[in-house]
Amino acid sequence: MKEYKVVKPKLGLHNRYQKMEDLLNQYAREGWVVKHIAESWIHIVLERDKNR
Known part of the structure; x- marks a missing residue:
């Protein structure tokens, strides 16, 4: 069975890629x-995987 997570990253303007x-x-x-x-x-x- 799988589990999922939705993330809303707060990256700002500086060093976004890093x-x-x-x-x-x-x-x-x-x-x-x-x-x-x-x-x-x-x-x-x-x-x-939920059962890892």
């Missing part, structure tokens, strides 16, 4: 996989 990379790496360490990133990075949909 902040996004850090955020995605943080979630990856928790077992999340990116399923979708909305245009302009408004929200990100993440997925992982």
